[in-house]
Amino acid sequence: xSSRLPAFSGLTAFYAAVRNGTxxxxxxxxxxxxxxxxxxxxxxxxxxxxxxxDRSHKPVQLTDxxxxxxxxxxxxxxxxxxxxxxxxxAAKGRVVTVSGPSGFVAFWLxxxxxxxxxxxxGTIIRIISMEHGEPGRIGDVTVRFxxxxxxxxxxxxxxxEEVFPAASPLYLSRIQxxxxxxxxxxxxxxxxxxxxxxxxxWPSWFDAIGRPMPPAAQFIDFNAYAMxxxxxxxGQGICLCWSGLLDTFLDSGALVRLTHLSAxxxxxxxxxxxxxxxARPEAIAVLNWIAQSGATPAPTAAGRLGEQH
Amino acid sequence: xSSRLPAFSGLTAFYAAVRNGTxxxxxxxxxxxxxxxxxxxxxxxxxxxxxxxDRSHKPVQLTDxxxxxxxxxxxxxxxxxxxxxxxxxAAKGRVVTVSGPSGFVAFWLxxxxxxxxxxxxGTIIRIISMEHGEPGRIGDVTVRFxxxxxxxxxxxxxxxEEVFPAASPLYLSRIQxxxxxxxxxxxxxxxxxxxxxxxxxWPSWFDAIGRPMPPAAQFIDFNAYAMxxxxxxxGQGICLCWSGLLDTFLDSGALVRLTHLSAxxxxxxxxxxxxxxxARPEAIAVLNWIAQSGATPAPTAAGRLGEQH
DNA sequence: ACTCATCATAACCTCAGCGTATAATCCAAT
DNA sequence: ATTGGATTATACGCTGAGGTTATGATGAGT
Numbered sequence: 001x002s003s004r005l006p007a008f009s010g011l012t013a014f015y016a017a018v019r020n021g022t023x024x025x026x027x028x029x030x031x032x033x034x035x036x037x038x039x040x041x042x043x044x045x046x047x048x049x050x051x052x053x054d055r056s057h058k059p060v061q062l063t064d065x066x067x068x069x070x071x072x073x074x075x076x077x078x079x080x081x082x083x084x085x086x087x088x089x090a091a092k093g094r095v096v097t098v099s100g101p102s103g104f105v106a107f108w109l110x111x112x113x114x115x116x117x118x119x120x121x122g123t124i125i126r127i128i129s130m131e132h133g134e135p136g137r138i139g140d141v142t143v144r145f146x147x148x149x150x151x152x153x154x155x156x157x158x159x160x161e162e163v164f165p166a167a168s169p170l171y172l173s174r175i176q177x178x179x180x181x182x183x184x185x186x187x188x189x190x191x192x193x194x195x196x197x198x199x200x201x202w203p204s205w206f207d208a209i210g211r212p213m214p215p216a217a218q219f220i221d222f223n224a225y226a227m228x229x230x231x232x233x234x235g236q237g238i239c240l241c242w243s244g245l246l247d248t249f250l251d252s253g254a255l256v257r258l259t260h261l262s263a264x265x266x267x268x269x270x271x272x273x274x275x276x277x278x279a280r281p282e283a284i285a286v287l288n289w290i291a292q293s294g295a296t297p298a299p300t301a302a303g304r305l306g307e308q309h
Numbered sequence: 310x311s312s313r314l315p316a317f318s319g320l321t322a323f324y325a326a327v328r329n330g331t332x333x334x335x336x337x338x339x340x341x342x343x344x345x346x347x348x349x350x351x352x353x354x355x356x357x358x359x360x361x362x363d364r365s366h367k368p369v370q371l372t373d374x375x376x377x378x379x380x381x382x383x384x385x386x387x388x389x390x391x392x393x394x395x396x397x398x399a400a401k402g403r404v405v406t407v408s409g410p411s412g413f414v415a416f417w418l419x420x421x422x423x424x425x426x427x428x429x430x431g432t433i434i435r436i437i438s439m440e441h442g443e444p445g446r447i448g449d450v451t452v453r454f455x456x457x458x459x460x461x462x463x464x465x466x467x468x469x470e471e472v473f474p475a476a477s478p479l480y481l482s483r484i485q486x487x488x489x490x491x492x493x494x495x496x497x498x499x500x501x502x503x504x505x506x507x508x509x510x511w512p513s514w515f516d517a518i519g520r521p522m523p524p525a526a527q528f529i530d531f532n533a534y535a536m537x538x539x540x541x542x543x544g545q546g547i548c549l550c551w552s553g554l555l556d557t558f559l560d561s562g563a564l565v566r567l568t569h570l571s572a573x574x575x576x577x578x579x580x581x582x583x584x585x586x587x588a589r590p591e592a593i594a595v596l597n598w599i600a601q602s603g604a605t606p607a608p609t610a611a612g613r614l615g616e617q618h
Numbered sequence: 619a620c621t622c623a624t625c626a627t628a629a630c631c632t633c634a635g636c637g638t639a640t641a642a643t644c645c646a647a648t
Numbered sequence: 649a650t651t652g653g654a655t656t657a658t659a660c661g662c663t664g665a666g667g668t669t670a671t672g673a674t675g676a677g678t
Contacts, residue, residue: 004390004393004394005321005386005389005390005393006393008317008318008321009317009635011389012314012317022654022655022656023655023656023657024654024655024656032635032636032637033636033637033638034655034656034657035636035637035638035639035656035657035658036635036636036637037656038656038657038658039635039636039657039658040635042657047397048393048396048397048400049396049397049400049401049404050396050399050400050403055643055656055657056644057644057645058643058644058645058654058655058656059644059654059655059656060655060656065396065399065400068392068395068396069392069393069396071392072388072389072391072392072393073389073392075385075388076384076385076386076388076389077314077385079381079384079385079388080314080320080381080382080385081313081314082381083377083378083380083381083382084313084314084315084357084378084381085313086377087357087358087359087374087377087378088356088357088358090359090374091357091358091359091374092358094359095358318666331623331624331625332624332625332626333623333624333625341666341667341668342667342668342669343624343625343626344625344626344627344628344667344668344669345666345667345668346625347625347626347627348626348627348666348667349666351626364625364626364674365675366675366676367623367624367625367674367675367676368623368624368625368675369624369625
């Protein structure tokens with residue numbers, strides 16, 4: 001590009017003044033101070049060698065040269081803005097956003113991200129971790145944990161809730177093994193702080209397996225499930241594991257299941273498309289891949305979304 | 310303008326890369342370093358959400374998005390550049406550049422600039438001060454000092470060379486007045502340093518009036534006539550005055566002519582149009598105004614340029 | 619395998635361009 | 649004619665955006 005084009009800071013300041021009617025209005029619209037606009041336009045006028053505004057009036061009025069430049073800038077900027085908008089939308093169309101509870105994201109989704117990317121070339125996966133209770137639906141594909149909601153739009157259950165205790169070999173090496181639930185007294189039990197009974201915690205787990213809560217258990221609280229698991233992996237105590245969520249750690253032996261006993265409910269991880277039937281094909285492809293990779297073998301009666309017969 | 314337009318620093322860097330074929334070539338053409346171009350384009354790509362160049366090749370190749378953006382930028386920048394070029398040329402057409410010896414500029418032309426502007430509304434007068442010996446012709450209207458050049462294109466003599474000594478009242482109050490040339494001994498004579506005998510200096514002035522150079526005169530040298538006159542105005546000595554040039558100071562009494570004796574030659578200030586008969590009307594108008602304002606009443610035989618019967 | 623050109627990134631530096639303060643000026647209302 | 653408010657221009661001080669250099673990674677040609 002020739003150096004004959006003026007500095008764009010001046011052109012954009014000038015054009016903002018044209019559209020806003022005053023230099024003060026241009027400053028507001030560009031989020032700078034009014035003197036900044038004044039100087040930029042003065043520099044542009046020095047470069048061009050003539051006034052673009054008639055300053056014998058307040059607010060300023062365009063000169064003939066200013067009018068000519070404004071027309072060219074409108075056309076030129078519109079061309080560029082239209083092209084960049086199309087490019088941004090095309091790029092955004094290749095982005096599929098998946099949101100879910102932080103535990104699910106950290107321990108189920110992210111470990112499988114490489115496989116997901118390979119399964120969906122050309123799609124950029126964007127992940128948003130959400131805590132329980134955050135409002136609304138964010139992202140093209142949304143995963144939530146909870147009970148089935150019969151009035152909700154179509155959801156796929158990808159993991160049910162089956163919970164059992166586990167600990168790391170490091171922890172177990174410091175205490176006798178195997179450790180049965182009856183022997184949890186005086187043991188460190190890792191738990192989610194501020195639990196709202198939307199999932200099993202230690203008391204409700206023991207209740208579900210029909211055993212009393214062990215006396216003198218020591219609770220260590222965290223405010224995110226990822227921190228609970230990180231503490232368990234570090235050998236700091238016994239955690240509750242959701243079946244299917246921590247398979248990578250259980251399979252690798254980084255965590256060891258402590259008993260065949262488990263508590264189960266009809267809750268689970270449910271996945272849905274924010275836009276339902278109007279979802280983009282890229283989003284449907286991501287949802288289908290997650291569904292077929294989920295530990296729960298049987299999807300809900302709606303089956304795979306997007307498939308037609 | 311919407312904030313949706315990307316930063317122009319990125320757009321211009323990208324477009325320069327497209328036109329130059331490589332980022333390195335873009336850096337050269339924009340006079341910045343190659344890393345600066347690299348970062349600017351990276352920021353643009355982050356804003357747009359996609360790659361504009363395919364970097365698995367050297368040099369880089371445009372992606373589909375890059376090609377689309379390049380097309381839009383070519384059109385948009387061309388519109389803007391064409392408009393700004395027209396505006397610059399129109400503005401430049403209103404500019405008439407007058408060049409002349411620094412003494413003439415400082416003491417004759419600039420004091421009359423207000424009147425000239427009033428006589429030529431819509432014309433921007435641009436003045437270039439030149440020292441003797443500088444090459445060529447600069448400016449639409451050129452004033453030179455020297456002898457008439459019969460082979461030169463049409464010139465108007467605006468001031469002849471008639472030279473006499475003068476001093477300020479401040480200086481004269483410190484010495485006896487009136488001061489005749491015979492009494493210049495031991496007086497401070499202000500002179501142009503490095504005089505090349507193209508105009509009167511003190512020795513040649515005394516020779517011209519048929520009197521001996523006064524012994525024991527004290528010369529104070531300056532390298533510009535304007536400095537000589539400023540020193541005289543400040544009461545530091547006696548200067549040589551060119552008639553017609555310093556009328557404003559003589560008329561106001563800031564300088565006082567010391568003798569009716571003067572030296573004269575056929576040299577003088579000659580004015581011409583760089584473009585001769587092809588000069589723009591604005592330039593012709595400026596030349597005519599200067600000619601009619603000059604102290605020399607009779608122009609050369611060619612008369613006023615640009616006048617038709 | 620080697621060499622060269624091209625490109626990306628880290629670390630450091632500085633001045634272009636910002637904001638604030640304030641004065642000048644136009645315009646509408648009184 | 650006066651006044652108050654809005655708009656614009658300019659001086660001064662400050663800082664972080666964007667430059668540079670150094671250097672490593674990588675593609676392409678030989």
